[in-house]
Amino acid sequence: MSGLESLYQELILDHSRRKVGFGLADEEGRSATSHQHNPLCGDDLTVRVRLSDDGETIRDVTWEGAGCSISQASASMLVELAEGMPRAEASALIDGFREALRSRGTIELDEDVYLDAAALSGVSKYVARVKCAMLAWVALEDDLARA
Amino acid sequence: MSGLESLYQELILDHSRRKVGFGLADEEGRSATSHQHNPLCGDDLTVRVRLSDDGETIRDVTWEGAGCSISQASASMLVELAEGMPRAEASALIDGFREALRSRGTIELDEDVYLDAAALSGVSKYVARVKCAMLAWVALEDDLARA
Amino acid sequence: MLDLAAIRADFPLLSERVGGTPLVYLDSAATSQKPQAVIDAEVEFLTRTNAGVHRGAHALAAEATELFEDARATVAAFVGAPPEQLVWTNGATAGLNLVAYSLGNATAGRGAPGSARFALRPGDELVVTESEHHANLIPWQELAGRTGAVLRHIPVHDDGTIDLDAAASVISNRSRVVAFPHVSNVLGIVNPVAELVALAQAVGALTVLDACQSAPHLPLDLPALGVDLAVFSGHKMLGPYGIGGLYGRADVLDDLPPFLTGGSMITTVSLDEAEYLPPPQRFEAGTQPVSQAIGLAAAVRYLDAVGMPAVHAHERALEARMGDGLRQIPGIRLLGDAEGVERVGLWAFDVDGVHAHDVSQFLDDRGVAVRVGHHCAQPLHRRFGLTASVRASAALYNTPDEVDQLLDAVAGVRGFFGAGA
Amino acid sequence: MLDLAAIRADFPLLSERVGGTPLVYLDSAATSQKPQAVIDAEVEFLTRTNAGVHRGAHALAAEATELFEDARATVAAFVGAPPEQLVWTNGATAGLNLVAYSLGNATAGRGAPGSARFALRPGDELVVTESEHHANLIPWQELAGRTGAVLRHIPVHDDGTIDLDAAASVISNRSRVVAFPHVSNVLGIVNPVAELVALAQAVGALTVLDACQSAPHLPLDLPALGVDLAVFSGHKMLGPYGIGGLYGRADVLDDLPPFLTGGSMITTVSLDEAEYLPPPQRFEAGTQPVSQAIGLAAAVRYLDAVGMPAVHAHERALEARMGDGLRQIPGIRLLGDAEGVERVGLWAFDVDGVHAHDVSQFLDDRGVAVRVGHHCAQPLHRRFGLTASVRASAALYNTPDEVDQLLDAVAGVRGFFGAGA
């Protein structure tokens, strides 16, 4: 696989077009919304989380915004991963995701844990793109801190 | 003669101590006074010219101020040179002096014309000191323009 | 015709390989590469003559001062100006901020009596264009915010040219400053300086030219252009980082209050107040970027040796080849694709269905280095309905072959990302 | 003990000869010489990795960005700070102006809501010392002039030490800023930072430390010193021209409004207004001196490899030798000859009956390069009844032998000029 093909795996391009969870759900019950911006390219992403009544579980994640295929795919993959997940587990996964993406290719994300998002491991070799992949995750982290 | 000895010829050191014309004469008749400052070392020089009644001849030049031996000697030598000189001739000599001092050692001042001040030719090799030697002459030039 | 092989051999970085492929560097509008002569001039200075300038009596300091002032004369001559009308800055951003803050200081009553003519009153207007780089926009926003002046802008047409009709109505008796780019770093169009200067002069407004993207590419005679002030950056014109120039008309520089204050710009200082030197020193507080000034002088000597008319002709040919090629690739939209205008060698474009970031990543993989983003011109991108674009920009060392490599790579983008290929 | 022969071999300029005599460079307080490692780091960057930072997606730009940010971390660590608390500037003068203008902008209502706490009211006081370099004096004079604040000063004793009793009364509830030098460039005395910070903190004043003359010579831990802001210059600490640092406490940097504005310091820009990035980027408008930052990182790595405690001990020994020797030469008056104080390796002095300019010319002829003038500290010279002095300043590469050559030469001055020999 060339550098480019490992960065833009079919799975990623596919998610960037499918955009799972695109379109913000209504604010309802315990929910929070975070707006993130990448000053480098001017991309914007808004991510909303809705929690269970006890606040312990993620009901769903939805989002809106424009950006490169990495940022769009990453949001889409995160939606699939986080839905129905205990809040604490999601926070831990976000930490692990950040660590892997900042590792410059030394840490691979585990497919059994990160599902499709594991395909984003390759981004960590492209320092300038890490921010694109992180955008949705940072937004969800922000949501969870405030919901 | 070493570089230093050509810069600080006995004649120069001698003038720097004798300070011909030191002490400002009273303003009297056609006269003008110019204050010059060297921001590099903070030196100050005040030079006063007194002209004949028709304004065509320099009666005398006097000065005050503190500075390095080059600037003091130059003022002293200028006083001797300019006293009793037709004004137009003095202006021409100032131009010639400036040209020689900016010549980086390529133009020698003529002793028959510049008298003791010809000893300042050596200063032109020391770019940083040209300003010191010029100070009194610039002041006199300024005086003549205004007297 | 330039001897491209010889020129390329002068630029060590151009023989770098990115993952095995030779680098096609088409990002010179961001920063240019430096010829060996520039690097050598700086190293030579640092290893032989380095010493504080303008303040020492020792031989080394005197020699350093001479080289520094010779550099000023060389760079000034390159833009058609006498040395005392060239102020060293740290770059175009620094130069534009200098002007804006100096006007703010005049407004606050600082500076010599002559500065009063620059004081702004609430309601006075500062005029920029819609195509501004942030460096020629935000300093004016902030000046307006501090003084109560009002910021107005001249729009651009859909093809990127300045709307001169609108300019004639935006520029009015209330205008005090008209600031505009000689060449926008997104559009590449050489703007009608004479027309804008005429409009500004008719109402007595100060003209400020951002010559960042023209100085490296065109023969430049700033006094002949008639502007009051102009800035450029060394690192975009083959020179070092951290150095640039501010040109000013003599009477304007004479009356502007200082901006940065500190050492080497004063005559007499007490604990309570200071008196300032005349220009250019008045605007050069503290230790100057000495080796960089000497490096920039080497850069303009290099450009002069090649010849700016030849540089411009060469880049113009590259620009035409690039524009023609891009227009033929489906889904490509060029920004500023105006007809019958003078241009420099750059094109910014949008690829339908593929985000600019993805485009540049794809090009990078093929060894073609371009820039992506808003290029510090967010309002202009918004004007075109975009948040980002891809920009390829050439310099004298680029070849037609490199342009073809760019075109080949761009042609593959939409297929790779599955965008309506 | 330093391996002086090895160190000297690292500095190409030190083997220069002035008219046949080897150069004794004792003017490092003006600007230091640069080791080959610094020159190499810059050249290496320019010939291999040069590209615009923070804005490109191409591989070269990403690599350049990484080197640039690594340099920040390296230089920040050298002064004990985390990287996000180090702002790149073009030098100390630029850093001090940044702070003064930023406070002025806060006063004009600019910046985020948190900036309001820095707004000055007429009658508020800005405090400096009598020993200030013009760079830490005139920016405050101008700020006072623009805002109606009042500038006050703490006097120094006859021996050059700061009058702490006077400081305790000058610093009051009206004080908003207390700015002072860590080490004066004329006196060489390490000032009592803790005492001054305590006085300032007791009244809630912002402390601004001019660390220009300490950073190259002492182990420095700015957070431990407790100051709010501090500046230093690269070219005085073995680094390139045109680069320096501003350290700030996190909460202070967070709330200061931007100074220079333009590209790379914004999030969103419209034609009418801009939103700004957090520190340090908020203060870094436009293209940064990238290769110089990388050069400065190489400089501090060099200093760290030698070890700052060892550098300080070595320079302290040179200073003692110089001071002892000068005291024994008839007609020499040392400035700042206080007892029991910590010092760096410099002495400024007056020679009875010989003008400073003549002294330095004589020394230059003997291959000893020193500085002459007011050293950008006119008020301090006036305090001592002088307009100019001679200053010899050492760095880690100077030898005891060079100090002896200075002393020999100084001993000959009064005889040569016939001043009461």
Ligand SMILES: Cc1ncc(COP(=O)(O)O)c(C=O)c1O
């Ligand atoms: C104590 C002190 N402060 C400030 C400065 C100004 O530094 P720079 O000229 O590098 O901006 C200097 C050096 O000239 C200095 O010695």
Ligand SMILES: Cc1ncc(COP(=O)(O)O)c(C=O)c1O
């Ligand atoms: C048109 C224009 N103006 C101003 C600037 C700012 O130049 P610098 O970043 O060198 O200060 C740039 C470059 O980024 C530019 O292209």
